Amino acid sequence: MSICVLRAQMLPCKTVLSWTRGTGNRCDIARLRKCGVCYVPNLSPVSFPSRTLSNLATAHSGLARREMAENEALSRRQKVLTIDTMNANIKKVEYAVRGPIVQRAVQIEKELKEGVKKPFNEVIKANIGDAHAMGQRPVTFFRQVLALCSYPELLDDDKFPEDTKYRAQRILKACGGSSIGAYTASQGIECVRQDVSRYIERRDGGVPCDPDNIYLTTGASDGIVTMLKLLTAGEGRTRTGVMIPIPQYPLYSAAIAELGAVQLNYYLDEDKCWGLDISELQRSLQAASKHCNPRVLCIINPGNPTGQVQSRERIEDVIRFAAKERLFLMADEVYQDNVYAEGCKFYSFKKVLYEMGPEYFNTVELASFHSTSKCYMGECGMRGGYMEVINMDSEVKAQLTKLVSVRLCPPVPGQALMALVTNSPQPGEPSHAQFLKERTATLGDLAQKAKLTEEILNTVPGIRCNPVQGAMYSFPQITLPERAIREAKEKGQAPDMFYCMKLLEETGICLVPGSGFGQKEGTYHFRMTILPPADKLKILLSKVKEFHQRFTKCYS
């Protein structure tokens, strides 16, 4: 056995476990028992089965536990950075979309790989809007251009259509040394910002858009956090208050916690298809103004996790409210192409603002956000995005430009992708037909799956699902038996977390409990993406149905 004892008594067992996990070497348990410490010098890339690890842990547990505890306590006392001395705001951050349930799902996947028997063969991650991971194919045109940008020697290759080459050459020409490996302007490549601004103008029926108001970002999240950062000021009762919908996408609550701003909840009306009510905005604002300075109103449209699409009239109401109450508007519009329900249409806040006339268009401050991760693209891994700022004070804008320059530039492949999304193949160009076919198929597919999800969920007694008008999620309400709620609370778990955890363990389906997004006291939900392929989605929904019935029966 390739094991040697190194400076006995020095390295705690935990370190050994962690090293051996990394190196894949077995550990001499007898020696470990004796001295409590050792290390493995031969580093080979075999992975270490978790069962062996747990045997190892058990073997240790008798003799070494006390020693480990002592070692840990000692090292805890000596550490500079501990849970008690770290940034307190970070501790308050929560992000359910990748929270404990997802960590458990990853663990279960590993167990399955190692041959642990489960009542299912695979984990289905319906927790996150990750289209490609769910089998959606990337758009050919995008990937051809990215390949050309990555390895320009391919520009001589006949396999690539002329319009992909033209796009790649245009992007490369705008890069230092004609390489996507060079830094770009911190605000983003100029010609990409021009593409974005022309896209916005087309989208909004000619409303002018200045490329100087476009900031390319590392996904929409980056833009949202940057704007909240600029807006957070004051102390105590003058601290910036940020109004967010409940249920919300937890990036908002996480960023607010990290920045030490004040989260102000306004509740969407589940009975009115997650509609937004101005009187509720008013209530939320009034309740807040005693203990902070409400300055920001965030809207997610189409809604995440709730899937509603705002009407034009409602957007006007919101804008009027923001103007009257002097709130900075942040419009999260990353699902702008994901509108499925009949009679629903996406209106950008910018367009509505413009059409409400100069009284609004010249005064209301707005930042809107878009991303390459959603819609028909689903290119989450590229971390592409942009924000457009309207009516931003020129001095603040200079500060924003300075702030983004510290991080040098957004990833260039993401910028290039944003150029392609906003300047996609046009009729007459060789890639147009295939591009259109792929986009239409993906969006049509999503529309069908939105309908399917709503329909099947609503056949389950105790599950009530609003129409999935847009975005990529259903957020049904679930009725939980009193006994389940009690048991969850005894375990210190949110009742819907208790439910989702059981669902995961029994079926392999990974959903996010409603408590991670916020919900009305006493109601319970889960968020489920509509992204799995239709046949898989059907199986998934029928498993959820069976589970819900079993769960209800078991706890009644």
Add this chain to the structure above:
Amino acid sequence: MSICVLRAQMLPCKTVLSWTRGTGNRCDIARLRKCGVCYVPNLSPVSFPSRTLSNLATAHSGLARREMAENEALSRRQKVLTIDTMNANIKKVEYAVRGPIVQRAVQIEKELKEGVKKPFNEVIKANIGDAHAMGQRPVTFFRQVLALCSYPELLDDDKFPEDTKYRAQRILKACGGSSIGAYTASQGIECVRQDVSRYIERRDGGVPCDPDNIYLTTGASDGIVTMLKLLTAGEGRTRTGVMIPIPQYPLYSAAIAELGAVQLNYYLDEDKCWGLDISELQRSLQAASKHCNPRVLCIINPGNPTGQVQSRERIEDVIRFAAKERLFLMADEVYQDNVYAEGCKFYSFKKVLYEMGPEYFNTVELASFHSTSKCYMGECGMRGGYMEVINMDSEVKAQLTKLVSVRLCPPVPGQALMALVTNSPQPGEPSHAQFLKERTATLGDLAQKAKLTEEILNTVPGIRCNPVQGAMYSFPQITLPERAIREAKEKGQAPDMFYCMKLLEETGICLVPGSGFGQKEGTYHFRMTILPPADKLKILLSKVKEFHQRFTKCYS
């Protein structure tokens, strides 16, 4: 002329200027004069010559200036987000590497394009370590694999060597849906973290590295800011103090300002080749402990902007100091392959820490940072990076993992690139010879240019340049005539900013003044990259020489 008046009196002239700048349309000045407002509906991608813009501005200035001022004052009063109400910490952020001198350089480039006559034909940006922009060619192997990952249909193509295909397939297999468009684990793709950890073990002669301690990042900057964020706590006299070298890379001062931590300067000794002196660390710490809680010690090795390479002994001293004073060590090691001077060698903090024995290796907390942007890669635009954390408290590590999950994942092309950098072609693999040739050529080239820069600069009376032992920059001291210093101060400019600005205007060479990095009171420097191609670098250096002589004469 394609111009129409829209809602007269509503849109301030500034908006028009900014719109027309974006759209490239001409503006009807007479109309503008009359009503002060208008807008251009036809949006075409022609760019707007800045001379026309400045004519336009002049035309306006008489009649419209008052109106603009009124409009601006009005809109200022109404704005939610102003320079007075924004995040005060952001206002303190400075980032010289992309500061005013670079903005002016970009402006001059535009002027040259528009035909404005200058005493030079191009701007040479020696302000930033942007290798590809300076003509360095990307490594073929990296770009082939990236192209394959972007467009896996190319896996059937005979043009690509087998080892590029193998690497691409391995990365794709680790991605959800086999697409680099899927989100990855927030800490980074597991097999990439394994590659990184094996790379570190090889680099450090077998010192074990646990992939669980590796966090992939969006460039090194992301990791550095994330660590500083975790470490920032307390208020007033208990606020976290962060020791940084002076001169420093201004990401550090910027992040410290943004987080509201306390910047603690320790000065590098220019007379000892920018050496680090422990007594200076002690002085800095002592001075600080009255007004804050010093908890972090940042080291940049090889040095940026100063180019020195730390000896093994000095690193040991620093570690002993950190252990004694209970400081969290942050080692910025992004230039680890960029070591040129004879007798100099890169030692990682991790390796030295390990070899100092368990008394140190089990207690001293360390985070070290690396990047795909520097060394022989120069892939800045990909925003790839990693950090390794050593002896991090397990609860804090869980908080770190949670924190990075909010931003979902680092850009996947950057992660893929990091896998290639740390798992490069091996002897026997088809790409090995070319890879080695390219890497050797680039590093050899840099070594020559480091020598060349030092030698030529030291021929100039009034310029004194330490050996460029490593990294990518020279940071020579310049002697400025008293009269120049006075004139600069009268203008409210740092004297070396005054110098660099004149250099830019007269020669087109863009350098960063030493004041942007910090320097000993009364000394003046500039930072210049050694990246331009050798022939261009020679011209650049001779121009700097001429300029310095002219400047000295003129102000003597």
